[in-house]
Amino acid sequence: MRLGVLDIGSNTGHLLVVDAHAGAAPLPAFSYKEPLRLAEHLDAAGAVGQAGVDALTEFTAQAMVVAEEKGCEEMLAFATSAVRDATNSEDVLHHVAARTGTTIEVLSGVDEARLTFLAVRRWFGWSAGRLAVFDIGGGSLEIAAGADEAPDVAWSLPLGAARLARDWFPAQAPDDDELRALRRRIRTEIARDAGTLRRGGVPHRAAATSKTFRSLARICGAAPSAEGHLVPRVLRGDDLTGWLPKLTAMSPEELTALPGVSPSRSHQIVPGALVAEAVMDIFGLAELEICPWALREGVILERFDQMSVLG
Numbered sequence: 001m002r003l004g005v006l007d008i009g010s011n012t013g014h015l016l017v018v019d020a021h022a023g024a025a026p027l028p029a030f031s032y033k034e035p036l037r038l039a040e041h042l043d044a045a046g047a048v049g050q051a052g053v054d055a056l057t058e059f060t061a062q063a064m065v066v067a068e069e070k071g072c073e074e075m076l077a078f079a080t081s082a083v084r085d086a087t088n089s090e091d092v093l094h095h096v097a098a099r100t101g102t103t104i105e106v107l108s109g110v111d112e113a114r115l116t117f118l119a120v121r122r123w124f125g126w127s128a129g130r131l132a133v134f135d136i137g138g139g140s141l142e143i144a145a146g147a148d149e150a151p152d153v154a155w156s157l158p159l160g161a162a163r164l165a166r167d168w169f170p171a172q173a174p175d176d177d178e179l180r181a182l183r184r185r186i187r188t189e190i191a192r193d194a195g196t197l198r199r200g201g202v203p204h205r206a207a208a209t210s211k212t213f214r215s216l217a218r219i220c221g222a223a224p225s226a227e228g229h230l231v232p233r234v235l236r237g238d239d240l241t242g243w244l245p246k247l248t249a250m251s252p253e254e255l256t257a258l259p260g261v262s263p264s265r266s267h268q269i270v271p272g273a274l275v276a277e278a279v280m281d282i283f284g285l286a287e288l289e290i291c292p293w294a295l296r297e298g299v300i301l302e303r304f305d306q307m308s309v310l311g
Helices: 050-069 081-085 089-100 109-124 161-168 176-192 194-198 211-219 237-249 252-256 263-282 295-310
Strands: 002-008 012-019 027-035 074-079 131-136 141-146 153-157 205-209 234-236 287-290
Touching: 002 050, 002 295, 012 050, 012 295, 027 050, 050 074, 050 089, 074 081, 074 295, 081 089, 081 109, 109 131, 109 141, 109 153, 109 205, 109 295, 131 211, 131 263, 141 263, 153 194, 161 176, 161 263, 176 194, 176 263, 205 211, 211 234, 211 237, 211 263, 211 287, 234 237, 237 263, 252 263, 263 287
Parallel strands: 002 074, 131 205, 205 287
Antiparallel strands: 002 012, 012 027, 131 141, 141 153, 234 287
16 A cells, blocks of 8 residues: 655654555655754744744645645654644644644654664564664654564653754854763763663664764765665764764864755754764664664554554
8 A cells, every 4th residue: 555654853844655565665655855843943932833833734734735646545644752842732733633634643752762663673673683773863862672573661862963952052063061061961861761771681783763873874984875775884983983073173064065964954963973972882882773764664564563453
């Protein structure tokens, strides 16, 4: 069947149209996305402002038109951290539903981590053994680990690259004291519950998903996306540590010129790199394998698992 997956992320609204059936890898057929940057456009009270509500509504309406044109039988629509954490979340989603006829489900942080883990498990398979998965989004960091298809530990932290960029240096590049304070905050947050993953033993394989990790891997020498998603890609801790002083010293224009970095996300690279470095250090990981599947694929896979159970 042809399925539409509408992902309202903290950075981007993304409609992915896939051809899928139980027991097969989802085959992308069409992609439509727009930079919404909801995580960076919350007001002082933590609410999505009117401009953000209008952008989300317009994008959703257009996505539904695209889905219809592409022949989607079913639409799976969900939102993550920015909408989840907004103080006016219910009002925003009600407005979108009233204007577009589309009901968007808000995923909890645990469900986001769990579904991303499912996608990565299916990608690497059982040979991965005990698997640890990390995902830096715009609004949050998801962590999950386990030996099965469902993780035995999964949690979410407010350490998304867009959120940190907005909260810590919205107007200018950070100075050394600000960077040190941010680094300390990130590591304290991650270390607080690190033992819940570490008690299960050292993972046999550690993987990362998301645009932030892909960009960092590309900066550190991984193959470009043009070579296809089957090419193995890794982010090595030593390479990232070597790059961090260079990244913090770069201007926005220099960051944008780096391979794998888009202009709309260049200001998120430094906070994202600090989170990635902290993850690898605190969990003792020399490298992270970059997985091309993430949350959207997890949502699709779970939907087909449910259909198989129902008959």
